[in-house]
Every structure is written in structure tokens, then in C-alpha cells.
Amino acid sequence: MKALVETMRSVLRSRSELALENLALRQQLAVFREKRPFPSLARGDRIFWGVLQRLWQG
Numbered sequence: 001m002k003a004l005v006e007t008m009r010s011v012l013r014s015r016s017e018l019a020l021e022n023l024a025l026r027q028q029l030a031v032f033r034e035k036r037p038f039p040s041l042a043r044g045d046r047i048f049w050g051v052l053q054r055l056w057q058g
Contacts, residue, residue: 017056020052020055020056021056023052024052024056027045027048027049027052031045
């Protein structure tokens with residue numbers, strides 16, 4: 001049921017919102033794929049999230 005609701009919600013969102021969400025998820029995956037025992041954010045990651053926060057209101 002939750003998947004259906006999320007799918008319906010994504011249909012109603014704009015393409016730019018979906019693109020920003022996709023970018024955020026890809027960046028999260030890149031951080032988690034690192035071979036460290038505990039993933040941490042590098043300076044570039046922090047800058048990315050700061051810029052994304054200003055662009056993405058969702």
C-alpha cells in the first residue's frame with residue numbers, strides 16, 4: 001500500500017523535484033559505497049548538501 005501511495009505522489013511532482021531527489025539519492029549511494037566502516041561526509045559532500053538544500057524545497 002505504501003508503495004502505491006509513493007508512486008501516486010511521484011506522479012504529481014514536477015520533473016525538477018524528481019531530478020533533485022534522484023541526484024540526492026545517487027549522492028547518498030556514493031557515500032555509502034565507500035569502503036570505510038562508517039561512511040562520513042567529506043567537505044565536497046557537505047557543500048553538495050548545502051547547495052541541494054537551497055534548491056530543493058521538498
